Amino acid sequence: MAMEVAPLHRESSSSGSINKHLTDDGKYVRYTAEQVEALERVYAECPKPSSLRRQQLIRECPILANIEPKQIKVWFQNRRCREKQRKESSRLQTVNRKLTAMNKLLMEENDRLQKQVSQLVCENGFMRQQLQTAPTATDASCDSVVATPQHSLRDANNPAGLLSIAEETLSEFLAKATGTALEWVQMPGMKPGPDSIGIFSISQRCGGVAARACGLVSLEPKKIAEILKDRSSWFRDCRNLEVFTMFPAGNGGTIELVYSQIYAPTTLAPARDMWTLRYTTSLENGSLVVCERSLSGYGAGPDAAAAAQFVRAEMLPSGYLIRPCEGGSIIHIVDHLNLQAWSVPEVLRPLYESSKAVAQKMTIAALRYVRQVAHETSGEVVYGLGRQPAVLRTFNQRLSRGFNDAINGFNDDGWSLMNADGAEDVIIAVNSTKNLIGANNSAHSLSFLGGILCAKASMLLQNVHPAVLVCFLREHHAEWADFSVDAYSAALWKAGSYAYPGMRPMRFTGSQITMPLGHTIEQEDLLEVIRLEGHSFAQEDAFVSQDIHLLQICSGIDENAVGACSELVFAPIDETFPDDAPLLPSGFRIISLESKAKDTQEVLTTNCTLDLTSSLEAGLAINHTAVDGSSCHSLRSVLTIAFQFPFESNLQDNVATMARQYVRSVISSVQRVAMAISPSGLSPVLGPKLSAGSPEALTLAHWICQSHSRCQFSSLPIRQGLTCWRQL
Structure with missing residues (x-):
């Protein structure tokens, strides 16, 4: 039996009034549990039922017979409103967590830049002092320090030497990940913000090419490390990755000797391979680190006959720093490579000397892949044709x-x-x-x-x-x-x-x-x-x-x-x-x-559409x-x-x-299409501007007409314009 309650104002919250309905005498009556259950079943099938469907619901459910169709309509309206508010609240909480993590990353980046400024100020003052004071003597102790032989533990043929190399790699990688070892500059076109996937930077003043990324991912650190270590799953240019040796490091970590092969992006260049040491360990603050560096300088590596078609590239200390945080983990990714640009034709060397290319192919790709897996795991991604x-x-x-x-x-x-x-x-x-x-x-x-x-x-x-x-x-x-x-x-x-x-x-x-x-x-x-x-x-x-x-x-x-x-x-x-x-x-x-x-770059992208249309004009x-x-x-x-x-x-x-x-x-x-869409109005081989009757201009005109027809615009003005253009 329905229970009567005191009359309430209509301004009461939807969460409290959604399960009440107004009777003929002006009193709010609370829905029973059975009535709410029946309405929820219908809502799950159809959140917005029609008038006929609501009347049918009253006829099929005797427990709803004492409720007016109008009141049922109001219930569904309130229910949809509450669902919308719930989704919006969930979205805002997600955005808040992301902004909190992004703020933390930006504060760390600000601290790093402040330290870098202080260091540069000190160096500047020291250089001024040296310039003002003439050197009176030469310190010979520096030469002795430089000439000191490297430690015997750096031998890569025994576990103790590998552990020494691993610890050195960890120290150098952490210095790069925190931004103190290299001079990082923001990646062009990748400004940090609420809608960005992270903070990206590159380093131009370093040996080789280097890129760095920081981002928030809603996965546990161990899961992220497992995904990123399987480089062939997310790095498209990775042909093969094989772990030859793996043994414990004695401090809870593991050391692996890894041989990997990288595809050549074009037929004009050879492929690359790398022989690296990979060190996985945990830090005192709970962070998980996976760092890696090449061993080619230490005389180790697989059989040379197996790598006859490859040019040996060098990986300088790189890796992943994964820090747990609320709602997931914060990832710091560093890729520092020497791709041996001397081994390719001169025209292709910019590709192997570009930190931006490495950032797109490896650093950003790794962060995007981990975020993609996180979204799929949470069920936020829906795909077509029933494919998983x-x-x-x-x-x-x-x-x-x-x-x-x-x-x-x-x-x-x-x-x-x-x-x-x-x-x-x-x-x-x-x-x-x-x-x-x-x-x-x-x-x-x-x-x-x-x-x-x-x-x-x-x-x-x-x-x-x-x-x-x-x-x-x-x-x-x-x-x-x-x-x-x-x-x-x-x-x-x-x-x-x-x-x-x-x-x-x-x-x-x-x-x-x-x-x-x-x-x-x-x-x-x-x-x-x-x-x-x-x-x-x-x-x-x-x-x-x-x-x-x-x-x-x-x-x-x-x-x-x-x-x-x-x-x-x-x-x-x-x-x-x-x-x-x-x-x-x-x-x-x-x-x-x-x-x-x-x-x-901004000028080119801004004028792209104007240049496409201007290439159709003849005699102008x-x-x-x-x-x-x-x-x-x-x-x-x-x-x-x-x-x-x-x-x-x-x-x-x-x-x-x-x-x-x-x-x-x-x-x-x-080549014909490239000539037609050239943003500068020149051909790919620096030819003259397109003429009205050229095949390239006709191809572009046909493309524009098809694009407009797909957008359901009227084709008559387009045909008239094309006819007038052909008559020029």
Whole structure:
């Protein structure tokens, strides 16, 4: 029986009045537990029921018969309001924790800068004193100190020597992590704030390249250390990481000897490897430390024959400092490397001498990956097509790894060059032992294949932003691809183990449907399924669907990111591809080679849209808002293309000829697109400004029209404008 209570004002809190309703005599009556339970069940199914649904609820639930439909409507309104307030309160608490941690990081950074200023003031005063006082004598004791031999415990061939090296590495790393060992400057374009993932800085005045990051992650320190130590799971360029030896350090820590291999980002440079000591220990304040340094200087390392295709890089004291805090952990990440820039062509050396590139590829990538895992663990990330987060991460890793394998073509993976005379612009590599099986899935057996053929090439681009070019390639597949060639590769992924009898003439209908699978929390990586609709020219195949499905990952499409690498990697799949489906990745990688000043970068990104439209104008004066080559540093980048094709044993030469011609046509299309979207109005090879009837201008006009039509704008003004422009 309902219990009567004293009349209450309508201004009472929703949490107290949501379970009361107003009777005809003006009194509030509290809902019974059974009534609240019935309403909550309906709310779970439909938070905003219609009038008919509320009346149906009263008829189906006799316990609600004494309540007016209007009062039930008010209950649902209050319930939605309370749910909204709860979510907002939870969000504000999360923001408050993040701001508290960020404030702590900023205060530590401020203290570090103050100490650095004090040190510089002291050094300045000392130098002034030395300049005013002429030296009267030379202290010979300094030479004796320098000439003192290193301690015998630094021998890397015994545990005691390794422990000495580990302790020294720990001391040097902590000095870098706290900001006292190197001169750190803020990473351009990465300002700290409530919406940033952390504080990022780089060091230009040091041996090698160095980057540093600080951020808050809602995971325990041990879990974070476990994730970060598995470098191959988050560092895309890590080909292999093997622990040769592991033993306790005697103080609760562990020492590991690690051999790792790093992919080359382009066909123009060799891959890198490192032989390092990794030391994991806990500090007195409860922090967990994982520090690492190269042992190459101590004469240790694996068999030299195993590293014949690699250039030995050096890791200076680096690692992770993980401090527990309320709501998770605060991470300090330091990456300090010497990538041996002397071993690459001079035009590529800026890539190996850029701290910004290391920050994007390693330091920031590590922090982003840990934050992504934390969000997935908390259930805040929802993905499409019913795929689990771990499965999507695996797809991401397999696409990146397969693409890197194709670019590098290691001999121990079975790759060998075909007709390698050094005169060809497109390199053809063959692999007859490549395994495409996903995870022991016999349904996708491709044993009938003769092998895999890869056609790859690298070229230099100028005056085109990598992110803009990758976005164009992603959204306009038909502008550069050949549908018949794509169909040849995709046919092998259809259900059933049969060989494709050969290429048939097909056409692309122009319809490209994108189905998102997932993305990282900052959307720097997009994983999606692309469906390309096509039809065969053959009459007997007129009613057969020739659609192509691609699993695709796109990354580095933020135009404001400094030092980022832009990639578009895709692989043909079946429309009902399982989690262990075989993948044969192909794609594009564009890496910026030169770092510009912050103000120049802002000018380029601000005027990007203006320059695109101005390139369509013919006979007009040069756009004064564009950045010309005389007033700014030209943007240079290296483009690497790699396409993989399956082949049968008796068709290897035919497929090789087709692949070489296809890649050359793709290169030509990319050059045409790059010329059209060049922000400075110049071609990638410093040519003249576009003319109205040029293929590049027509391509750009077609792209703009498609983009406007997708946004559901009226196409009539666009067509009229395009007609007027063509008549100029």
